[in-house]
Amino acid sequence: MNCDELVELVTAFLDDALDGRTRERFLEHLALCEGCERYLDQMRITIAQLGRVRPVPLPAESRDRMLAAFEGWYGR
Amino acid sequence: MTTLPPDVELVEALRRGDAGVFAAVLDAWSSSMIRLARSFTTDHASAEDVVQETWLAVLNGVHGFEGRSSLRTWVYRILVNTARRQAARASRTVPWTSLLPEDHGPTVDPSCFQDSDGGYPGHWRELPPAWVSPESSALSAEVHALLARALDGLPPRQRVVISLRDVDGHTADEVCAILRISAANQRVLLHRARAAVRQQLAGYLAGSEDGA
Secondary structure (H helix, E strand, C coil): CCHHHHCCCHHHHHCCCCCHHHHHHHHHHHHHCHHHHHHHHHHHHHHHHHCCCCCCCCCHHHHHHHHHHHHHHHHC | CCCCCCHHHHHHHHHHCCHHHHHHHHHHHHHHHHHHHHCCCCCHHHHHHHHHHHHHHHHHHHHHCCCCCCHHHHHHHHHHHHHHHHHHHCCCCCCCCCCCHHHCCCCCCHHHECCCCCCCCCCECCCCCCECCCCCHHHHHHHHHHHHHHHHCCCHHHHHHHHHHHHCCCCHHHHHHHHCCCHHHHHHHHHHHHHHHHHHHHHHHECCCCCC
């Protein structure tokens, strides 16, 4: 496996979606290639950082509208 | 994100009309629901309308919820159906079942790799530059802002998939169920989005301590 092939398979690798032979070739290449090891690490860091992105809160006006709708629903 | 009670309790509370629990669910899920709705609608106001309509449909339907998927997946599917109906009324449909030209081609600049003239065609010309740790508190606020911009800059379908997977933490199966896309297409969209966000992070975190 070459580096330009490995970088396209990172997500499939992380989701355990590679077939057995491809996974083996992926791991063989990774064991010998510092550049790909670093690329995979950086993808993992990217994913971990995305997991820390806090949601933008619902605007108060919109939140109030939905709570009122909920209470209206059960108040009927 | 606040920790919500397990589905069984949530469903029970919603059926009862427990406003406190409803508010907690609303706060935990609404912003990612608006983001999801935004990929189908033309503006923020219609996305909020879709989310509101979704909650009404959820309240209407929660008595019939059978727990075949998680409550959240079920709610998000209602959202996607609601958003699609609205987009169809507005004659604006985003094709979700097939990939687009933007979903093809290499995700890493081919010039990073040696061509057939090099000693190792297809291998890195130079190591990807090492990154400084994004964990330090001085960096984290800026990294957060950068990630938010990077997500905003993605094509809508890629943005939705990476937001559901990596920001909200849905599994691949859940995302396929919510969006009704194949596992292969889900993976293509996610991989392209991750590679693009990594590239943005690299521009910021690739330090001078090491690497080219």
